[in-house]
Structure formats: structure tokens, C-alpha cells
Amino acid sequence: MIHTENTPNPNAMKFLSKNRLSEVGTQEFQKKDVKKIKNDFVKHLLNFEGVELVLISENFLSVKKSEKISWDSLKPSIISSMNDYFEKNKKPIVLKTNETKIENTKENSEIIKKINEILDSKIKPAVAKDGGDIKLVSFNDGIVKVELRGSCSGCPSSLMTLKQGVQNLLCHYVKEVKSVEAS
Numbered sequence: 001m002i003h004t005e006n007t008p009n010p011n012a013m014k015f016l017s018k019n020r021l022s023e024v025g026t027q028e029f030q031k032k033d034v035k036k037i038k039n040d041f042v043k044h045l046l047n048f049e050g051v052e053l054v055l056i057s058e059n060f061l062s063v064k065k066s067e068k069i070s071w072d073s074l075k076p077s078i079i080s081s082m083n084d085y086f087e088k089n090k091k092p093i094v095l096k097t098n099e100t101k102i103e104n105t106k107e108n109s110e111i112i113k114k115i116n117e118i119l120d121s122k123i124k125p126a127v128a129k130d131g132g133d134i135k136l137v138s139f140n141d142g143i144v145k146v147e148l149r150g151s152c153s154g155c156p157s158s159l160m161t162l163k164q165g166v167q168n169l170l171c172h173y174v175k176e177v178k179s180v181e182a183s
Contacts (some may be wrong), residue, residue, distance in 0.1 A: 002079045007131040009158075012064040012151025013071060014131030015078060019086050022094040026057045026124075026133040028149040041085050041093050048077055055133055055150030056094050062131035062150040112139050114174045119146075122169055127152055127161070134166065142178030144170055158182070 005014040029037055030053050034046045045054050050069025055062040061082065065074055085093065116136055127134050132152030137145040146166065148158050155161075159182075167180035 002082050004075060004079070005131065007062070007151040007155070009064070009130075009151045009155035011067060012062055012131055012155070013075065014151065015061045015063065015082060016059065017061070017082060017086065020058060020092045021061055022056050022058050023092050023096045024094055026055060026128075026135075026149070027094050028053065028055045028133065039094065041081070044081060045078065048074060050074055053150070053153065055131070057128060057133065057150075060128070060131065061093075064151055064153065111174060111176050112136070115139060115144060115170060115177065118170055118173045122173075123166055126165070130155075137183040139177075142176060144177055144180045145183040146180060147183050 001018065003016045005016065007014055029039070029042045029046060031046045031051065034043055037043050037046070042054055042056070045051055045063065050065045051063055051074070052066055053064040055064075061078075063074075063078055065071070119134060119136060123134055127148070127150075130151055132148060132150040132155070134152065135147045135149060137147050139145075144167075146162070147153075148155075148162065152158050152161070162180060162182060167177075170177045170180055
């Protein structure tokens with residue numbers, strides 16, 4: 001059974017399932033990259049008229065749409081696609097691959113580790129409730145650059161979330177952080 005939740009972004013909706021959706025944490029897919037995407041389910045969703053972005057987390061999927069299409073016409077198709085996928089598949093939509101990422105080996109790796117710990121424990125759960133995600137892009141000279149993803153990208157509330165929420169928390173817990181900016 002798929003449940004939906006509205007998000008602060010009127011053009012984004014969160015779709016929740018009792019099934020695990022991702023083995024690799026949160027992944028974002030954009031319509032502009034559809035030709036490069038290998039995941040058939042994600043391609044299918046991105047090919048719906050009006051769908052601009054799909055974010056898949058461990059237990060929810062978030063869809064961002066264009067203003068020209070209504071949720072009344074789009075929501076049933078997404079729910080039906082998710083139900084169909086899980087009737088035919090027992091595995092999550094996004095599976096682990098053998099690709100590995102190179103760890104940051106700069107002097108500030110301890111600070112980056114602290115920033116990621118705060119993002120993972122205090123910030124990501126809050127933005128996930130609204131169907132979004134936040135990713136550390138860089139840390140340089142006290143400035144943290146983050147990417148807001150899913151329903152958070154383009155949301156009218158995102159700047160307030162970034163400055164009042166994310167910046168305040170990171171400055172409080174990591175003394176080296178002076179400000180937070182969107183990348």
C-alpha cells in the first residue's frame with residue numbers, strides 16, 4: 001500500500017511504502033538526465049508528462065512536477081507504478097552497485113566528518129519528513145555548501161530552512177563553520 005504526504009513545496013509530493021525502496025541511501029534523478037539513467041523504474045516515472053525529478057530514499061520516494069500538470073492526474077499513475085513494481089519485484093528500486101567513492105583526504109576531513117554526522121543525525125531526518133534530502137558539496141574557509149534535493153529543491157521555504165535550520169545547527173555543533181550556502 002502506497003501512502004502520500006504533501007510537502008511544503010506544492011510541486012512535490014512524498015510517496016511512502018512499507019517496502020524498502022533503496023539499498024544505497026538517497027538518490028536523485030532528473031528528467032534532463034533521463035538518457036543516462038539505467039534504472040527502468042526511474043526512467044518510467046521521469047517519462048510521465050510533468051515529472052521533473054524523482055528522489056528515492058530508503059523508505060520513501062519524492063516526485064517534483066512542473067506547475068502545468070495537476071497532482072490529480074499524476075498521483076494515481078505514480079501510485080499504480082509503485083504498486084506494480086512491488087507486485088513483480090521483491091528487491092528495492094535502487095540496488096547497490098560495485099562503485100566506490102573516494103574519501104576526502106584533505107586536512108579538513110575531520111571537520112567534514114563532523115559536518116556529515118550532523119547532517120545525517122539532525123538535519124536529514126527533518127528534510128526527509130518533507131520529501132527531501134540534503135547533501136554536503138564542499139567545505140572551504142568556514143563556508144559549507146550543500147545541495148538541497150527532492151522536494152526541497154526549488155521549494156519556497158528552502159532558503160529559510162537553509163539559513164535558520166541548517167546553518168544554525170552546523171554553526172552550533174561545528175565551530176569551524178561560519179555559514180551555509182546552497183550550491
